[in-house]
Amino acid sequence: QVQLVESGGGLVQFGGSLRLSCAASGTVFRVDVMAWYRQTPGKQRELAASITSGGTTNYADSVKGRFTISRDNARNTVYLQMNSLKPEDTAVYYCNLVRWGDSYWGQGTQVTVSS
Numbered sequence: 001q002v003q004l005v006e007s008g009g010g011l012v013q014f015g016g017s018l019r020l021s022c023a024a025s026g027t028v029f030r031v032d033v034m035a036w037y038r039q040t041p042g043k044q045r046e047l048a049a050s051i052t053s054g055g056t057t058n059y060a061d062s063v064k065g066r067f068t069i070s071r072d073n074a075r076n077t078v079y080l081q082m083n084s085l086k087p088e089d090t091a092v093y094y095c096n097l098v099r100w101g102d103s104y105w106g107q108g109t110q111v112t113v114s115s
Contacts, residue, residue: 009109022095038091
């Protein structure tokens with residue numbers, strides 16, 4: 001079993017920055033992908049950023065140039081550095097991990113950007 005715990009969410013002003021962290025515990029090995037998704041009520045879940053075990057990153061067009069995903073393999077932790085935040089970035093952000101073809105999710109952390 002894998003447990004994901006997110007932290008770092010909160011309220012930030014327009015144009016500000018936040019850094020989200022997601023620490024994985026349990027049976028964690030052979031991790032293929034770690035990613036950050038975001039979702040607001042009534043909206044579909046959106047992939048914000050992902051990073052493979054080899055370090056390949058992908059970003060949604062809406063966050064490209066503002067968000068940076070990184071990974072600490074020794075600590076099984078993934079980070080999302082969010083800069084130049086906009087009200088449109090307001091959402092619950094979920095950490096996602098793929099291992100052996102199975103997908104695991106964190107509990108989510110709220111990010112609110114004031115206008």
